[in-house]
Amino acid sequence: MPNGGVAYFSAEFGLDASLPIYSGGLGILAGDHIKAAADMNVPLTGVGIFYGKGYFQQHINEAGVQQQWYPEVDLKASIYPVQLVVDADDRPVVIRVTVAGRDVYAGAYSVQLGPVTLYLLNTDVEGNSDHDRRLTDTLYPSDHDARISQEILLGVGGARLLAALGIQPDVYHMNEGHSAFLTLERIRMLSAEGVPFETALEAVKASTVFTTHTPVPAGHDVFSIDMMDRYFGEFYWQLGTDRERVLSLGLLDGAFNMTRLAVSTSSKVNGVSKLHGEVTKDLFHRWMPHIPRQDIPVDSVTNGIHIGTWLADGIKGLFDRHLPYGWDVRTSEQDVWTAVRDIPSAELWAEHQRAKAEMVEELGLPLALSGGAPLIIGFARRFATYKRALLIFRDLERLAHIVGNPERPVCLVFAGKAHPADGPGKELIRRIVELTREERFKNRVFIVENYAMDKAKKLVQGVDVWLNTPVKPMEASGTSGQKAAMNGVLNCSVLDGWWVEGYNGRNGWAIDGATDGDPEYQAQQDSEALYQLLESEIVPLFYKRGERAIPTEWINMMKESICTLAPVYNTHRMVSDYWHKIYVPAAARGKRFAADHFEVASRVAAYKAFIRNNWPCVRVKKVEILADHSSRIGLNKTGLRAEIQLGGIWHKDVRVEAVGSDGNRGIWKAKLEQVQQQSKGCFVYEGVSPDVAINIWKANVNVRVTPISPDFENDFEMELAAWGDGGRH
Template identity: 80%
Template sequence: MPNGGVAYFSAEFGLDESLPIYSGGLGVLAGDHIKAAADMNIPITGVGIFYSKGYFQQSINEGGSQQHLYPYIDPEASTYPVQLVRDAEERPLIIEVRVGSRQVYAKAWSVQVGSVTLYLLNTDVESNSDKDRRLTDTLYPSEQDVRISQEMILGIGGARLLAALGIQPEVWHMNEGHSAFLALERIRMLSAEGVPFETALETVKASTVFTTHTPVPAGHDVFSIDMMDRYFCDYYWQLGTDREQVLSLGSLNGTFNMTRLAVSTSSKVNGVSKLHGEVTRDLFHGWMPHIPRQDIPIYSVTNGVHIGTWLADGMKMLFDRYLPSDWAVRSEELDVWAAVRDIPATQLWEEHQRAKSEMVRELGLPLDLSGDGPLIVGFARRFATYKRALLIFRDLERLAHILNDPQRPVCLVFAGKAHPADGPGKELIRRIVEISREERFKGRVYIVDNYAMDKAKKLVQGVDVWLNTPVKPMEASGTSGQKAAMNGVLNCSVLDGWWVEGYNGRNGWAIEGATDTDPDQQDQQDSETLYRLFEEEIVPLFYKRGEHAVPTEWINMMKESISSLAPVFNTRRMVSDYWHKVYVPAIARGRRFVADNFEVASRVAAYKQFIRDHWSAVSVRKVEILADHSSRIGLNKIAFRAEIGLGAIWHKDVRVEAVGADGRRGIWKAKLDPVQQLAKGLYVYEGVSPDVSINIWKANANVRVTPISSDFANDFEMELAAWGAVPCTS
């Protein structure tokens, strides 16, 4: 990549099954992201880790216990599409990272994905101790010392690698918080050039963006302050500031939180679906309770999948025949996919049956597909408890009746891995194996071991229904159902993640997903919905034959699924969104902050310091709500009058507004303007409500003061707000 462009950091990349350095959805999403960027000629460079033993190879023994195998991946073997990165003298390029009290060395390997290069660091270097040579062996190690070491190699080492290669990105994209130490390294580099810490921080923040994928607090990497001191004791001072200021960037509840660090050092933060954006705002609201959750600056770019990777060959041939000739490069256009409805039902069904037969053969499933049956339901994903793999087994007698109807048989196929340290997840696998061996479920319930991209492709292309039953709203996005949809496989899913946006009532089935209720009650309600859907809708529709002895109504639903979902949930749309909504603004912002010897970055840093130094003097001293009362601002409207103490802060450097709940989980805001100065630093502000129909007394209305600047990335960049005596709840 020439200077400029985007550096895309991720702990895992799932490009292909031939390079097993990924664990699941996050890595596959990262792989699809850079493949789409290559397709679209968007200048991206990937940075990750080459794991010498990958995630793990899974086998399931006779007792149903998951076994973990870690075969060595030799990057020099011809079976892996990687090349050693060399310097100008053709020597292996070695990157050094001080990890605690020792120097650790890493080689770099590269993978070429079209026009995009992915660089992968690995510490299996002779200069390292035996222990350090093993640091990058496995993905997501349970040992905290190994985990923080890996993340230092990824973030700090990755930034140094790009510098050594002469690559100067204009945007740095952190895909999840594992790589967030890159922000500290970039500050260190600027500090070494004589740039003050505060200015360096603003410079780095301006050109950094962060995507969070994890909707639950436990999913975010956290290190103790003692551990941070052990590993960064020789590093703090190199950033041009003291230990406390460095730690404050990630400090949360007495620990160092990598997501907090990523948020503190990014100008834009996004979730991976609209619902996930809302859930993330709820999560981050706990960090900054003085800002209403609706104002937490989290955006959303809903995930998509790479069509070229996940589409069955037969389906691609059909699309080539019936869609516009350039459909593959216009796949984000809705009109392109309208022609799916013109594909003859018999041809679409034949291609689906071909994919189904290939799946059965490749996965070794002992199924007889004569007569187009049985209806095959796929459930394949990481075995984490919140994904509720056992939901469909809640009523075994009822399930057995559904699966064993001799006229309308149904089969369930499960696949997935549990993290080696996840005991409950491994128990899910054991239980499914146990159920599959019951006489009533033999030949009806299967579990496929060692789930990876090769088997995932067969499953999303070949099953009839894709089942997804997470606890709402704990799935950030999910992409497996998107892969299934483009292949004509119908989704039956909880309305969580991407499916809330994709479901239209005609392209699959929805499980509402009860929330804010007892977990057992939620499981009961959702399982009841699931059984009813299979009994009354899914199974009857699948076996209802029409003209030419094919399930015409089912095929119409397949067409609706493809035409409504494929154009929206693909990586061309996703990467286009990132480019226009995230990368381009960050490029412009980054350039502006470094121009003229960091003039804007320096000004913003000084301004923020001034605001912080004097914010304690800001107060909302008196609030009056004048319902149906005239004021000097407006007549016969609800008016607000407040006395605001600003101390040394200029009145044009703050926004004063009335804020209240709108009764629909949103908030309304009414700008207040200064109308009188009572004394130095003390003003009267007035304004009127935006809607005369608001019941002001039920709106928990209050007055808020926030610092503003045209140089801020968002209205709440400083995470500061001063409220009146009445707390605002929304």
């Protein structure tokens, strides 16, 4: 990849607790992503917002009610030096954006991580009104006007900042949809140079990639059309097209959806685990019902974690002594980790006990550790209802029996924040506080307030079991369990997100995760499975002592967990996947589309316009099942003939295929070949079924026509298909 590298846009970056400009998993992932890019010398530039008061600090009062306060972020306290961005004359770099018809100015700070620079925009600068100076105070404000203003600043302002600094990325990576307005600004820049809108759109799309993290419709930012008009009324015309065309890029269900905009303006879209990729296809299939969910163009790159950030010092020292030299820069190599199996069990156990003791002390837990006891289970994440923090409390008597056994004591430690506007999330916290005060749960159930990266590190390093109980399949990936696994902490999780891929039956425990029935049924099934695991497997194994009074079988599971999970679920592997699967192809595609005065982008734009204008004429007129031996294409196989009307579209610009169900949530496809031209624009196509389709051919087959081009990134780039049922899309 040439010098321009990757511009990585994210609304939050979690680098360290001393720089609290993150709220949770998305920000931690972004921070780990750029740290790994720095380790690997990947040419990447981060773009985000410096929130002057960060995400809120949490206090839980005597009634169990979460209270929020927003102190000013102390830049001097950050372990990462934060510098004001200045020009060659030592003057602050300031960019201007239009927000709801008024000019808003933003300066920027930079954070240096080796070869990677992170730029953070901030509006607390001279020239802004008091109101606008406060626009970047807090992360994820509940007020929609503040939210869209921040997203304009991130996307439009971020693109302008890079231009002002002379940075010309080859690839723009949008980490979630908050930054998607950057694509409109990039189109505007090209329009200002005289590039027509549709050509500019194709050029921007070619070099833009999008990672979605949200598997549910309600999790995506949506703005009303009235709000879009108010904030972009003076911006539409600058893109070289009309209002309706701009809005069409994000229009969904009568509103402007930022995820829809991101998908419309990206050449590659990926989820953050294999399962999440499939769930995202289901979600996007609602937008494109004429394309089978299996064909929705979404890839996946499973998240990982930055091992250097999350590994306990003692465990790192152990690895330094026993793993091959340079293991910390070879984390993706499977062979590097096999040496973990040879670490003396007593040494690994001793380091885990040291991390456990540090956690107990630093978090102020009133526990006396003896021989490793008690067994400590950690549950720490954002308090959102789908994460089901209360699942383990469904049967209080049963839980009290589990945690209250004096011979085999068990403790639960909870931590996390609820968004200030999330009433149900706050109620979860209040209920847990209430339970901690019940006599049967005193000194057995704890909640730690003001959860942040510093406390997260202690928890993932010091607990014995990491518990994760989301409603399947609503956990896009989840990385906290990966952080725990690197430290020898065993996962007990619903088979959702990354754990579906990571679990092998020997490296932790799986709650199968009911997906049928109503939420109450799911909760009942999953809680029963959890109690069974605790009673019959987890607690007995932890307290089963072998030689030297250590839990030998438990430690073997710790080793299995580290050996199997560490080489896969780390950000060096993740960034390598992004580099090879996404960044390098997008950079090449972007350059090809922009070369020779946007020759390819212009050609693709004209081709798509022609296809769209003529697509209403495309029809699958007649479909016939052929008797055996009668097909001109093949003998002794079930065949099919279709009459296709293409109108003015050239027959080589479409793919005609039979599509059917394989009876197991999959589909099969068989290409049909043109064998005859009946009349102008009307053709006969024939083909034969694949072997898998023979038994269910007649009941499950249809014929589909889609536009194709060697310049398309995928077969469904235009989101068009005509089917044999008479419908056209």
